[in-house]
Amino acid sequence: MFGTPSSIKPHIAVFGKRNAGKSSLINALTGQNLAIVSDVAGTTTDPVYKSFELLPFGAVVFIDTAGLDDTGDLGKLRVKKSYEILNKTDLALIVVEKELSEFETNLIKEIEQTGTDYLVVYNKSDIYNYKNIKNGIPVNTKTKEGIDILKKRIIEILEKHKALQSEGLVSDLVNEGGFAVLVVPIDEEAPKGRLILPQVQTIRDILDNDAFCLVVKERELYNALNLLNKDPDIVITDSQAFLKVAADVPDHIPMTSFSILFARYKGDLNLFIEGAKEIENLENGDTVLIMEACSHHQVGDDIGTVKIPRLLRQYTGKKLNFEFYKGKGFDFARKDIKLVIHCGGCMLNRKSMISRMDIFNKNNIKITNYGITIAYTLGILPRALKPFDIDFKY
Structure with missing residues (x-):
């Protein structure tokens, strides 16, 4: 629980044919050797996930995919896996060598149907003349030419997504300076020595909103509420304790569950x-x-x-x-x-x-x-x- 959960980081997937330079592009964007690079076609087989701080934006997840032109029965399965990555992609980078082929054109059609943002990246600008291209960014992953321009466009798109996102988990439910009571059962389903992710994320969202929270078990909730000098903005409970919490929380105090918060958030x-x-x-x-x-x-x-x-x-x-x-x-x-x-x-x-x-x-x-x-x-x-x-x- 020391890092930002991958589930709340923007996912940037890199697509293209084998040896188009997908892994090299990830390494160039991050300035690190996150992805394995080889002259052998088909080095990347299954999708590979790499978390990275893309400054000045913040934490993102890069997904390196198998080549769209992979062959054979196993290759077809790899291509299918690559297409499935679209279901979790916030921004697609389509790496092209020389010119758009049928593979990239078909992928773009699929992407446009899903409404996913994408950028076409023309690689190996030292070999091919990309001066007349439209709707694309020429780069050279070896010399880093064009990488800063590409990174700027990526961040612009991610910032747009961020601006369009709905409110946080509870930032519209807990006023600045207000507080929430979180009911966290500690039973045989609770992981040893830690809280589960929804509880941790809710606590962090409350703190980010300059509010505070009281965390109690369901057995201590009634006494905790009686000790407070004022009503909390909201009581949030594990869904499995709904009945007891509903009985202990007065009707005028708003009440919901972590799971319902996530139904809205996700x-x-x-x-x-x-x-x-x-x-x-x-x-x-x-x-x-x-x-x-x-x-x-x-x-x-x-x-x-x-x-x-x-x-x-x-x-x-x-x-x-x-x-x-x-x-x-x-x-x-x-x-x-x-x-x-x-x-x-x-x-x-x-x-x-x-x-x-x-x-x-x-x-x-x-x-x-x-x-x-x-x-x-x-x-x-x-x-x-x-x-x-x-x-x-x-």
Whole structure:
């Protein structure tokens, strides 16, 4: 937890044919030998992720991909992996040697369909005459010619993204000088000796907003609130403690969960809310897909594989079929899923989560998230959404 989480860093993916100079470009931009460079075509096979401080902007993740012209059965799989990287790419750099080929042209069409920003980078400017090119930046990764111009354009695009981003996790909910109470259960699911990422990021966001917070376990919440001289701006709880927290927090104090905060921060909160309404339409034999972005160690009463299925069965009274998916890589080609319930997505960047939501939306499959599902089945979703000025009714 000492570095900036990759999930909140802009992702810059570098695409191009084999030996076009993708890895060399990353090294030139960073001024370090982050990527392996070789004259042998196909040196980069699987996507490689490298975190770096791109000054003066800040922390970013560079993704080095396999060549778009890779051949053979294995090569086709590598190319497929490269295209999948688009789902998490905030800015694509397309490295071209000499001129645009069919490979780069097809990739640009795909990128434009996703609405992702991209730059065409013409490499080896010492060999080829790039004086008449349009919509591209000529560079020489050996002499560093054009690298500063490219870096400036990259930062301009990233700054534009930053300006267009919505508010932080809680910066619009906790006033400057105000405070929040965070309810953090320490049970068998809590990692030893540390807090989980959503809790850490929420604390940091509160501090960045010149506010402060009180962190308590759910058993100490009632006494903690009685010790305070004034009401907190908001109480934020782990979703699994929703019922006890809702009982202990007076109705006039705003209350929500970390998971619902992340539903808004990483995805589309309104779309997640609409997805939760699909719970009412579940029938016997329907399949519910429960998705997690990481492969955490499961315990006996695991939230994804045990608690949420139990809540849904109790709420609906139906015999439902549950399937489970874990991990960042994702390739969906089914239409027999009735409802998708996703974790908070703290390990995914926003582009990845939005891409997943788009895939299900295009297949007319509703999607919601853990915190919203738990609040919905417990009957407290209207209260959990009030901090966001959302008037939800069952």
